[in-house]
Amino acid sequence: MQAAGVIQGDRWRIGLITDSLVRLEWSDDGVFEDRQTQVVINRDFGAAPAYRTWERDGLLVIDTDAITLTYDRKPFSKEGLSIIVKGVRDSQHNTWHYGDNPAGNLKGTARTLDEADGRIPLDDGVISRDGWAVLDDSTSNLIVQTDEANGKPNPFGTWVTPRNTSNGTTIDLYFFGYGRRYTDAVRDFYRLTGPQPLLPRFALGNWWSRYYPYTQDEYLKLMDRFKAEGIPFTTSVIDMDWHLVDDVDPKYGSGWTGYTWNGKLFPDHVRFLEDLHERGLKATLNVHPRDGIRAFEERYPQVAEAVGVDPSTGENIEFDPSDPRFMAAYLDMHHGLESEGVDFWWLDWQQGGVTRQPGLDPLWGLNHMHYLDSGRDGRWPMTFSRYAGPGSHRYPVGFSGDTIVTWESLAFQPEFTATASNIGYGWWSHDIGGHMFGYRDDELEARWYQLGVFSPINRLHSSNSPFAGKEPWNFPPDVRRSMTASLRLRHALIPYLHSMNYRAHEQGRPIVEPMYWLAPDNPAAYAYPDTYWFGSELVAAPIVRPMDRAAQRGSADLWLPQGEWFDLFDGRRYTVAHDDGRRLAVWRALDRIPVFAKAGAIVPLQQIESGAGVNAIGNPSALELLVFPGADGAFMIREDNGAFGSASADTRVSFAWNGERTDGGDTSALTIHAVEGDAAAVPAQRDWRVTFRGVAPLDAGSVSVLASGAGDGRTAMAMPCTLEYDEDTLSLTVEVSGIPTGADLRIEAAGLAIADDPAVRDAYDLILHAQMRYWTKDVAYREIRRDGVRALAGLRSLDRKAENPHDYWVSEMPEGVIGALEEILTR
Incomplete structure (x- = not known):
C-alpha cells in the first residue's frame, strides 16, 4: 500500500488507491497485510489521488473528487463508517454505511450453471446503479514467496497460505465508489486483481465437445466429415471416456477420476492426438481429480515415489491441493500426458470447496496451479475450468457447467454472459445447445448455435444419449443450414475476435459488455439484459424464444443507443434519433439473429478455406x-x-x-x-x-x-x-x-451513399411466407404499397372491411405478422 495515500490509526487503515477505490482495513492486533492475496495482486496504481481530510464532530472526514468518507476511528460499524458517492443524481442510496446490502448491485456471475434450467442467483459485481460496490477480501489466502508450505518442501517458490487471524478480527474491504463510471470501475478492478490474459488464437474458433465414448476411429471420422462438409473446428474436447471408467476395479471406487488412456477405445492414443493436430485441432482432456491417483493408474508408481509412498503398498494418493509435494507430482503426471500431445486441460471440479488449508478452495487451487504450470517453458498458458470467485478471470477459459436443454436455459445465457463482465469474467464458455435432459426442439438448437457465434467462446456440447448429438446433419435441412452457417461465421470472425482479445487484455474491456456500460444514465439500457455489445463494433440481441408460427420468424426485444445502425447481415439501416435511444422488437427468420453494426463500423473476417485448410487458424x-x-x-x-x-x-x-x-x-x-x-x-x-x-x-x-x-x-x-x-x-x-x-x-x-430502404420488398417477403389467409395477404400488401408506414393502423383491424364479396376471406392480421411488419416499416 502506497504511503502517500494512506491514513491510519492503531487498528485501522484507509488506503486511497484512486479517488474512487478505497481499501478499508481493521485489525484487532494492529498488523496490516500488504502481500498479494488470491484476489488482489496490485494495490499501487502510481501517484496517490488528491484528497483532503478534516475533523467534524469528532469524526474523520476524507474527501476526494469522487467520494466523501466519514469515520469515527472505532471498530467498523454502520453508525461509524460511511461513504457518500458523488455524481449519482437519481439514486437515493448513493451513501454506503458499513454492512449495507447492495440493493442496486448489477451482479456478476456464479460458480456454475450445473443442472440449471433457467435463471439462477448471481454473486455481486463491482458496479451498481447506486454508485458503489464492496469487494470483501477478508478471508482469502495470501500468495507468498516460500521454500516450505504446510511443513513440507515447496518446489514452486510461491504458495498460498491463510491469513493470521489468531489475534482477533481482520477486515479487508475494497470500496468501489465509481458512480455510474462502469468501465472505469471494471478497468480498475483489473488493475487491482490482474488483467484478463491473452488467449491463443485457436481458442476463438469452434470447439467440439461431447460426453460420449467415442472410439479413436469414430472420432477421427467425425472430424473428417466436418471438414468434408466445410464446417471448421479448432479445438477437440475429449470428455472423461478418454481414460479408464468402466474397467476400474470396484475396490478403487468409481472411474470418475482417471489418468490412464482407455486402450479399448483409443488403441494408439499418441497417434490419435497426432492425427488431431494434423487436422488443425488442439486437444484438451477432461479430468475429475477428486479421487486422487490410485494404484491402477499407469503413472501411479512415479507419483507414489514422489510423495513418499511405497508403490508396492497400492496406497491411494489422496488429492490434496494444500500439499505442494502432491501438487508437484500431480502436475508432473500431467506433463507426461502433455508430452504425448495434450494441449491443455479441462478441470471438471464439482466436489465442493473444502481443503485441509483453511480458506483454500480446491477449485481456485486447481485453476491457479494448472494455469501457472501451463505457461512453463514459454508455452501459451490456458486452462478450462469453473469460476472460483473474484479474480478468476486470470485463469481462462471458463466452463459454465452442464445446463438443461430448454428454452429457459437458453434465455438466461445472454444475460449471464454479459453480467459476468461486471466482475471482470470475460471468457465464459457455455454448453452450446444445452447438455442434458430437457427435450428436442430443432429451432432451439439453431438459436443456441447463433448465440454461440456471438459468445466469448463457442463450444458445442451434449450428453452421451444416442439422441443428443449436435452434428448439423442430425437436423432438418433448414436447421442444418442455419447451424452450418453459424459455425462458418464464427470461424470467419476470428480476426475480429482476436483483435478484441487484445483489447480485453490491454484495455480491460471484455468482449461482451452490457449495454448500460456505455449508457449508464439511460433506464432503457438496463431493461434489455439480453442485448449486449460484442466487441467494439457490434451489438447482438440473440433470439431466445420460439418463433411466431404465423410470421415464421423469431423475435427479440432490444434497445439501441442514438445513432445510425445497420443489420450486420443484410445492411438495412435503423435510425435512432432520440437521445434516449430506441426500444424495438426485431424479427428474424431461422437463418440469422439480430446483430447490428454501428455507423462507421469495420469488421474484419477471414475467408474459410476448403479441403484440408477448413480448420486453418493462421x-x-x-x-x-x-x-x-x-x-x-x-x-x-x-x-x-x-x-x-x-x-x-x-x-x-x-x-x-x-x-x-x-x-x-x-x-x-x-x-x-x-x-x-x-x-x-x-x-x-x-x-x-x-x-x-x-x-x-x-x-x-x-x-x-x-x-x-x-x-x-x-x-x-x-x-x-x-x-x-x-x-x-x-x-x-x-x-x-x-x-x-x-x-x-x-x-x-x-458518391458512396446509404441505400434506400427496400421496405416494400421486405414486407412482401414477410407476407409471402406468413402462415395466414391469402386474401388478407392481398389486402395487406396493397395497403402497404399505397400507404407505407401509415398502413399499420389499418392492418390491425382488417376484419372490419366489407367492400366486396371476397371480404369474407379477410380476417384479422396475426399479431406476430403485424409486429414484424412494424419493424420493417419503421426502421
Missing part, C-alpha cells in the same frame, strides 16, 4: 472487411506469430465517410495502412475483399484503388480491382489481390 493471406456507412470509423487488426509473449502485428484500418478525394470532390475512402510491429507474423502479401454494406450501387468508374509504400514518399499506384453489388444485402464489394502488407491500400468511392 494469419490469413485473404481478409474481408465489412464496412458500414454513415460515419467515420477506425479499427486495429491485431495478429501475432502464435508464440506466447510475441510482439503483435497491427494493421490499422480507417474509414472516412464522405471525405475529400485526392483529386477533389466528395467521396468516401477506406485506407488499410501498412502493418506495424512484427511484420514477419503476417503474410508478405494479402488479397483484400472490402464490402461496403448498406450502401447504394456504384458504377466501376466511381471506385479507384491506390497502393503506396509505407511512408517512403512513393507515388500511389492505381491497382486493378473487381467490383460487384448484391441487392439482397445492399453490399458493394471491391476485391484487390496481391497487396504487400508493408504498403498502404486506399479505396476511394465517389
Whole structure:
C-alpha cells in the first residue's frame, strides 16, 4: 500500500488507491497485510489521488473528487463508517454505511450453471446503479514467496497460505465508489486483481465437445466429415471416456477420476492426438481429480515415489491441493500426458470447496496451479475450468457447467454472459445447445448455435444419449443450414475476435459488455439484459424464444443507443434519433439473429478455406472487411506469430465517410495502412475483399484503388480491382489481390451513399411466407404499397372491411405478422 495515500490509526487503515477505490482495513492486533492475496495482486496504481481530510464532530472526514468518507476511528460499524458517492443524481442510496446490502448491485456471475434450467442467483459485481460496490477480501489466502508450505518442501517458490487471524478480527474491504463510471470501475478492478490474459488464437474458433465414448476411429471420422462438409473446428474436447471408467476395479471406487488412456477405445492414443493436430485441432482432456491417483493408474508408481509412498503398498494418493509435494507430482503426471500431445486441460471440479488449508478452495487451487504450470517453458498458458470467485478471470477459459436443454436455459445465457463482465469474467464458455435432459426442439438448437457465434467462446456440447448429438446433419435441412452457417461465421470472425482479445487484455474491456456500460444514465439500457455489445463494433440481441408460427420468424426485444445502425447481415439501416435511444422488437427468420453494426463500423473476417485448410487458424493471406456507412470509423487488426509473449502485428484500418478525394470532390475512402510491429507474423502479401454494406450501387468508374509504400514518399499506384453489388444485402464489394502488407491500400468511392430502404420488398417477403389467409395477404400488401408506414393502423383491424364479396376471406392480421411488419416499416 502506497504511503502517500494512506491514513491510519492503531487498528485501522484507509488506503486511497484512486479517488474512487478505497481499501478499508481493521485489525484487532494492529498488523496490516500488504502481500498479494488470491484476489488482489496490485494495490499501487502510481501517484496517490488528491484528497483532503478534516475533523467534524469528532469524526474523520476524507474527501476526494469522487467520494466523501466519514469515520469515527472505532471498530467498523454502520453508525461509524460511511461513504457518500458523488455524481449519482437519481439514486437515493448513493451513501454506503458499513454492512449495507447492495440493493442496486448489477451482479456478476456464479460458480456454475450445473443442472440449471433457467435463471439462477448471481454473486455481486463491482458496479451498481447506486454508485458503489464492496469487494470483501477478508478471508482469502495470501500468495507468498516460500521454500516450505504446510511443513513440507515447496518446489514452486510461491504458495498460498491463510491469513493470521489468531489475534482477533481482520477486515479487508475494497470500496468501489465509481458512480455510474462502469468501465472505469471494471478497468480498475483489473488493475487491482490482474488483467484478463491473452488467449491463443485457436481458442476463438469452434470447439467440439461431447460426453460420449467415442472410439479413436469414430472420432477421427467425425472430424473428417466436418471438414468434408466445410464446417471448421479448432479445438477437440475429449470428455472423461478418454481414460479408464468402466474397467476400474470396484475396490478403487468409481472411474470418475482417471489418468490412464482407455486402450479399448483409443488403441494408439499418441497417434490419435497426432492425427488431431494434423487436422488443425488442439486437444484438451477432461479430468475429475477428486479421487486422487490410485494404484491402477499407469503413472501411479512415479507419483507414489514422489510423495513418499511405497508403490508396492497400492496406497491411494489422496488429492490434496494444500500439499505442494502432491501438487508437484500431480502436475508432473500431467506433463507426461502433455508430452504425448495434450494441449491443455479441462478441470471438471464439482466436489465442493473444502481443503485441509483453511480458506483454500480446491477449485481456485486447481485453476491457479494448472494455469501457472501451463505457461512453463514459454508455452501459451490456458486452462478450462469453473469460476472460483473474484479474480478468476486470470485463469481462462471458463466452463459454465452442464445446463438443461430448454428454452429457459437458453434465455438466461445472454444475460449471464454479459453480467459476468461486471466482475471482470470475460471468457465464459457455455454448453452450446444445452447438455442434458430437457427435450428436442430443432429451432432451439439453431438459436443456441447463433448465440454461440456471438459468445466469448463457442463450444458445442451434449450428453452421451444416442439422441443428443449436435452434428448439423442430425437436423432438418433448414436447421442444418442455419447451424452450418453459424459455425462458418464464427470461424470467419476470428480476426475480429482476436483483435478484441487484445483489447480485453490491454484495455480491460471484455468482449461482451452490457449495454448500460456505455449508457449508464439511460433506464432503457438496463431493461434489455439480453442485448449486449460484442466487441467494439457490434451489438447482438440473440433470439431466445420460439418463433411466431404465423410470421415464421423469431423475435427479440432490444434497445439501441442514438445513432445510425445497420443489420450486420443484410445492411438495412435503423435510425435512432432520440437521445434516449430506441426500444424495438426485431424479427428474424431461422437463418440469422439480430446483430447490428454501428455507423462507421469495420469488421474484419477471414475467408474459410476448403479441403484440408477448413480448420486453418493462421494469419490469413485473404481478409474481408465489412464496412458500414454513415460515419467515420477506425479499427486495429491485431495478429501475432502464435508464440506466447510475441510482439503483435497491427494493421490499422480507417474509414472516412464522405471525405475529400485526392483529386477533389466528395467521396468516401477506406485506407488499410501498412502493418506495424512484427511484420514477419503476417503474410508478405494479402488479397483484400472490402464490402461496403448498406450502401447504394456504384458504377466501376466511381471506385479507384491506390497502393503506396509505407511512408517512403512513393507515388500511389492505381491497382486493378473487381467490383460487384448484391441487392439482397445492399453490399458493394471491391476485391484487390496481391497487396504487400508493408504498403498502404486506399479505396476511394465517389458518391458512396446509404441505400434506400427496400421496405416494400421486405414486407412482401414477410407476407409471402406468413402462415395466414391469402386474401388478407392481398389486402395487406396493397395497403402497404399505397400507404407505407401509415398502413399499420389499418392492418390491425382488417376484419372490419366489407367492400366486396371476397371480404369474407379477410380476417384479422396475426399479431406476430403485424409486429414484424412494424419493424420493417419503421426502421
